[in-house]
Amino acid sequence: MSEKPSPTIRDVAKRASVSAITVSRVVNNSGYVGQETRGRVEAAIAELGYVPNTLARSLRSRSTNALALILTDITNPFWTTVGRGVEDTANEAGFTVILGNTDESETKQEKYLHTVLQQQVDGVILVPASSSAEPILFIQEQNTPVVVMDRRVDCDDVDVVRVDSTGGAHQLVRLLLSQGHRRIAVLSGPSGISTSEDRIAGYRRALAEAGLGHDAEVVITGGFNQQSGYEMAWQVLNMTPRPSALFTGNNFIGLGALRALREAKLRIPEDISLVSFDDQLPDFSVEPFLTVVAQPAYEIGQRATELLLSRLAGTAPAAYQEIVMPTELIVRRSTRPVQGAELKDAIMVH
Amino acid sequence: MSEKPSPTIRDVAKRASVSAITVSRVVNNSGYVGQETRGRVEAAIAELGYVPNTLARSLRSRSTNALALILTDITNPFWTTVGRGVEDTANEAGFTVILGNTDESETKQEKYLHTVLQQQVDGVILVPASSSAEPILFIQEQNTPVVVMDRRVDCDDVDVVRVDSTGGAHQLVRLLLSQGHRRIAVLSGPSGISTSEDRIAGYRRALAEAGLGHDAEVVITGGFNQQSGYEMAWQVLNMTPRPSALFTGNNFIGLGALRALREAKLRIPEDISLVSFDDQLPDFSVEPFLTVVAQPAYEIGQRATELLLSRLAGTAPAAYQEIVMPTELIVRRSTRPVQGAELKDAIMVH
DNA sequence: CTGTTAGCGCGTTCAG
DNA sequence: CTGAACGCGCTAACAG
Numbered sequence A, B: 001m002s003e004k005p006s007p008t009i010r011d012v013a014k015r016a017s018v019s020a021i022t023v024s025r026v027v028n029n030s031g032y033v034g035q036e037t038r039g040r041v042e043a044a045i046a047e048l049g050y051v052p053n054t055l056a057r058s059l060r061s062r063s064t065n066a067l068a069l070i071l072t073d074i075t076n077p078f079w080t081t082v083g084r085g086v087e088d089t090a091n092e093a094g095f096t097v098i099l100g101n102t103d104e105s106e107t108k109q110e111k112y113l114h115t116v117l118q119q120q121v122d123g124v125i126l127v128p129a130s131s132s133a134e135p136i137l138f139i140q141e142q143n144t145p146v147v148v149m150d151r152r153v154d155c156d157d158v159d160v161v162r163v164d165s166t167g168g169a170h171q172l173v174r175l176l177l178s179q180g181h182r183r184i185a186v187l188s189g190p191s192g193i194s195t196s197e198d199r200i201a202g203y204r205r206a207l208a209e210a211g212l213g214h215d216a217e218v219v220i221t222g223g224f225n226q227q228s229g230y231e232m233a234w235q236v237l238n239m240t241p242r243p244s245a246l247f248t249g250n251n252f253i254g255l256g257a258l259r260a261l262r263e264a265k266l267r268i269p270e271d272i273s274l275v276s277f278d279d280q281l282p283d284f285s286v287e288p289f290l291t292v293v294a295q296p297a298y299e300i301g302q303r304a305t306e307l308l309l310s311r312l313a314g315t316a317p318a319a320y321q322e323i324v325m326p327t328e329l330i331v332r333r334s335t336r337p338v339q340g341a342e343l344k345d346a347i348m349v350h
Numbered sequence C: 001c002t003g004t005t006a007g008c009g010c011g012t013t014c015a016g
Numbered sequence D: 001c002t003g004a005a006c007g008c009g010c011t012a013a014c015a016g
Helices: A009-016 A020-028 A035-048 A054-061 A077-092 A106-118 A134-141 A165-178 A194-209 A226-237 A251-263 A297-313 B009-016 B020-028 B035-048 B054-061 B077-092 B106-118 B134-141 B165-178 B194-209 B226-237 B251-263 B297-313
Strands: A066-071 A096-101 A123-126 A146-149 A159-163 A184-188 A219-221 A245-248 A273-277 A291-294 A322-325 A328-330 B066-071 B096-101 B123-126 B146-149 B159-163 B184-188 B219-221 B245-248 B273-277 B291-294 B322-325 B328-330
Touching: A009 A020, A009 A035, A020 A035, A054 B054, A066 A077, A066 A106, A077 A096, A077 A297, A096 A106, A106 A123, A106 A134, A123 A134, A123 A297, A134 A146, A146 A297, A159 A165, A159 A297, A165 A184, A165 A194, A165 A245, A165 A273, A165 A291, A165 A328, A184 A194, A184 A226, A184 A251, A194 A219, A219 A226, A226 A245, A226 A251, A245 A251, A251 A273, A297 A322, B009 B020, B009 B035, B020 B035, B066 B077, B066 B106, B077 B096, B077 B297, B096 B106, B106 B123, B106 B134, B123 B134, B123 B297, B134 B146, B146 B297, B159 B165, B159 B297, B165 B184, B165 B194, B165 B245, B165 B273, B165 B291, B165 B328, B184 B194, B184 B226, B184 B251, B194 B219, B219 B226, B226 B245, B226 B251, B245 B251, B251 B273, B297 B322
Parallel strands: A066 A096, A066 A123, A123 A146, A146 A159, A159 A322, A184 A219, A184 A245, A245 A273, A273 A291, B066 B096, B066 B123, B123 B146, B146 B159, B159 B322, B184 B219, B184 B245, B245 B273, B273 B291
Antiparallel strands: A291 A328, B291 B328
């Protein structure tokens, strides 16, 4: 393994008997270069196996053509799909994407923000771990454009791309109400996160419009993960009277609840109804049967990236944008009209 | 939004009435700096909101503290787990990880390799899209250390971390043989990929040791994905006589086969036996029941990264390493001894 | 169409 | 313990 250093632009220049800048123009397809000169340069590049140094390029040109995508849970298929939307859109425009995963931790988020800003990314797409405005301001202080994705924050001066969580929850709960359900439990995410709270708000609005109230006990908050969904579901199953329907605040909470219901030997929808925010991945061992409100995950990533790129290009409207995307109600087979008798038949589980 | 440029190390130096290099020493904790001086510098950093420029740092120090991880399918949970092993190990050592997804395409792989080498990553972990030595040589030409993961390549002068695919397949097929299965179909990945071929080799060895041969028709190759598994399984189901057992070459092929078997209304293991390479993700709607050979996914990533880091540190043995990790047979409930009658009872499906 | 000059922000080298 | 000079590899700004 010989230790000869990688060839630089000057080595290529020398070999092709031109100046460094000419090589630069050939590599970047910028400016005018004569046919014959270009040929010589390209030959020299091939012979030397020259690979341009992006670091130096970015240092000089003050632009890395890289975006940071900072999200909360890369193991969640919803986020992988969003991520793909971001990546595809960015790549198409010649940008690379640097990914950071915060696990909903503000500390990790801060760490990643520092890292990517040090790396001089041209822009940031952030799924904030809290609704605090501080991280946003920190990014903006570095003159770096930022788009907040999925969640609202306590800050008006920033671009946001999200879905209508309140509306989606409202639809789901109205469906349950129309089937006669009256005691409906909500298993939501962390309080302090807008999606989590908006979904509860949609639930409350649906009940209020129907002239109904609800026990405080049936509204539960936890984490946006399976374990939490599992635990919250058991909590619900132990209530007296037991709710006749569950509304879970995201896909993972829904999965956890599903497991709890199976352990409790409750059939869906015969014994209990279940609806959820977020569609589930197709599972090839069973037919899809969960009634859900689906989010346009890929498109969310796409729109957020487009907005960010237009800011970078200076083609975005001056005013900060808030893009709210619609959700889609998909009715399948996990709910059922409540039977007259069932209303009083509140069995204790466990 | 005022357009003042981000503060540089010199701005901090001026504000603290020291030289730039002193600031550098404070930031990097290198060299001696007096207590009092350090205090002034830290104050200046905080007041200015100074964030060091990694680009310039790396350009100067000729090291980015970044590794590239190039793999073939990020949507496969096996690879996400491997990736986590890489990421955790790298982060612990102060390295960041740049991820590239090739979808088993040599073209995409080449594109990513170019990108990350331009970005001056300190090392590459590659899951090669083919067994060609060329990409390896290309990386090594840039004086960049590389570890090949999961697959063998036509190149001896490179570090490799993989599992014993032949051995794992051998165990699985021996289990089937011991239960009396004689006509066993293999649904494997692309030919030309060592894992795919090694798993077929293990199958052949098990049969040969039992003094048995097999029809060429029951050995099928396709892609390492669900769609391909689904199609290959249907192909098997239409054979006469129909194989009494299936061995699928990875988790996704297994999932696709599962779907085909369900569509064909075949019960497992009553109507047909199924074993697979790779364990499946826990699915909360059904108990795990598939008999598999599991790979230590996380540890594979970990070992590969450790090896790469030790190369960077210069602490690795001079000779190239080939680390072959063991697989684990997990017997569950997807196979069953073949019944005497069944052997002749080769029903056509469809 | 091509070249010269300068300097991006930082850290190594060597001298105080 | 601190600093001055220099250059990493590349391109912006200006010549010609």
